Amino acid sequence: MKNQLKNIILFICVFAFAKVSAQTSQDSTKVYKKRVLETTEVDFLSSYYTQSGDNAAVSGGIGTEALTDVTGTIVVAIPLNDDDVLTIDAGVSAYTSASSSNVGPFDGAQPADPFVASSGASSSDVWTNLTASYSHSSDDRNDLWSAKLSVSAEYDYFSLGAGGGYTKLFNEKNTEVSVNGNVYIDTWSAIYPTELRPFFGGNGINNSLFTQNTITGNANYNPIFTPFANEGRNSYSLGFGFSQILHKNVQGSLALDFVQQQGLLSTPFQRVYFADVADSFIDNFQLADAVERLPDARFKVAVGGRLNWYLNETFTVRTFYRYYFDDWGINSHTASIEVPIKLTDKFTLYPSYRFYNQTAADYFAPANENLSTSDFYTSDYDLSEYSANQFGFGVSYTDIFTKAHIWKFGLKSVDLKFYQYDRDTTFSSSIITAGFKFVVD
Amino acid sequence: MIKKIIMLAMVTSFFSSCVVVKEYEKVNINDPDMALSEKKCDRNLSTAHSYREAAVGANGGKTGGGCGCN
Numbered sequence: 001m002k003n004q005l006k007n008i009i010l011f012i013c014v015f016a017f018a019k020v021s022a023q024t025s026q027d028s029t030k031v032y033k034k035r036v037l038e039t040t041e042v043d044f045l046s047s048y049y050t051q052s053g054d055n056a057a058v059s060g061g062i063g064t065e066a067l068t069d070v071t072g073t074i075v076v077a078i079p080l081n082d083d084d085v086l087t088i089d090a091g092v093s094a095y096t097s098a099s100s101s102n103v104g105p106f107d108g109a110q111p112a113d114p115f116v117a118s119s120g121a122s123s124s125d126v127w128t129n130l131t132a133s134y135s136h137s138s139d140d141r142n143d144l145w146s147a148k149l150s151v152s153a154e155y156d157y158f159s160l161g162a163g164g165g166y167t168k169l170f171n172e173k174n175t176e177v178s179v180n181g182n183v184y185i186d187t188w189s190a191i192y193p194t195e196l197r198p199f200f201g202g203n204g205i206n207n208s209l210f211t212q213n214t215i216t217g218n219a220n221y222n223p224i225f226t227p228f229a230n231e232g233r234n235s236y237s238l239g240f241g242f243s244q245i246l247h248k249n250v251q252g253s254l255a256l257d258f259v260q261q262q263g264l265l266s267t268p269f270q271r272v273y274f275a276d277v278a279d280s281f282i283d284n285f286q287l288a289d290a291v292e293r294l295p296d297a298r299f300k301v302a303v304g305g306r307l308n309w310y311l312n313e314t315f316t317v318r319t320f321y322r323y324y325f326d327d328w329g330i331n332s333h334t335a336s337i338e339v340p341i342k343l344t345d346k347f348t349l350y351p352s353y354r355f356y357n358q359t360a361a362d363y364f365a366p367a368n369e370n371l372s373t374s375d376f377y378t379s380d381y382d383l384s385e386y387s388a389n390q391f392g393f394g395v396s397y398t399d400i401f402t403k404a405h406i407w408k409f410g411l412k413s414v415d416l417k418f419y420q421y422d423r424d425t426t427f428s429s430s431i432i433t434a435g436f437k438f439v440v441d
Numbered sequence: 442m443i444k445k446i447i448m449l450a451m452v453t454s455f456f457s458s459c460v461v462v463k464e465y466e467k468v469n470i471n472d473p474d475m476a477l478s479e480k481k482c483d484r485n486l487s488t489a490h491s492y493r494e495a496a497v498g499a500n501g502g503k504t505g506g507g508c509g510c511n
Contacts, residue, residue: 047485051493071485172461239498243477248466253477257498304499306477310469318474324496332496340474348474358495382493394482398473415482431489435482 053427056099060271061367061379063114112285190268218278233263292378329362350394357387409438
């Protein structure tokens, strides 16, 4: 398999460079050099996300998945000169989650229950991110180099990332090939379900959690628990892109991404309940038999394409398709269509539909169906078989003359969108997004 | 699967044989809604998908790493 993939990569590289050499000569004419970015642009992006479902991975595939998240991001693109652009991207995402609150469900406030949120510290978290990107374009604008550095942190996860890319345009800028690579060096600060913690370096079943509460079902509670020795996770991605103008009203693109991940790919606080271990409970909450165990490597391949068609001054059709597979046994199809409808020169509507499906990972089984004798197991329904439909609607306001001003910032566009996402399981979510684009005078 | 990928690579070669559209004919191609990428305001939606779905990549967005997601 790896050899075949290597051959495919080689083929695409040879193809890309052959085309570049063939076309370079016709692009050698000296052209007027326009600034890559005329003035500083500032984007404010925000969203409000909610979800619900009955298959929380934290409580082994049984329990509330209720979650809300509010995200705010600012993206500032600064032209350093005619050719170079520096982009600073800073974001904060704050969530409250009923399922992650049940990492520690025995708060004493009410009977422990996987369908009821508890009041523990794990019920909320804040994710922060800072990314700096730099891009340089050649004088003829046919070559583009880019590099980026990123850092992000949340309570139990820290990430450092670096990446770079190269894009070549030719055939009178009708054709574009690109290659990019990214590396993420991530570290977990593993948090485990509270009932498991006494079983490593603690007093086990004699812990006050078990002496002050009554264990029902199997009173001889004895989980399988050893903390993960390695809390690092490294991700390496390599992507190839190709886009082509097919007609003055049609253009398309193809993308091929390879991702290799290594390290702790399990989520340390996600419980598993085994079929071959008797169930133990405190109140209505089933005590973990173990936490999920997944392989320490994963190889992902995604190939996708876009085709956009400018039908007329009112309608445009935007389509996307992706096929994905990985060596955990997941195959997936994603297809989407969006039809922007220009009502006036300022207002555009964005109705859209997206279909998604995936097969289950080899290691997935619902609650109480995994076996303790297996090497790997999870009841995370994000790794189960399902299909999902998403409907969206948005409206955009654009003023190319930026008449409306806030201090030195001219308002160029406002985007508002709503999406409703429903799986064929109990899971559903919705998101409202808003984007404001300003240009500095 | 491998056959499908090779087929896609072949399709790319057909793409490149299309007629050349001159700069002055690119008014419609340069329309913001014709961009071969997601709109910026959809970025948080893509992030939500990358957290809750196994499939990532090939859409110009995140491909893995940088979060405790799948």
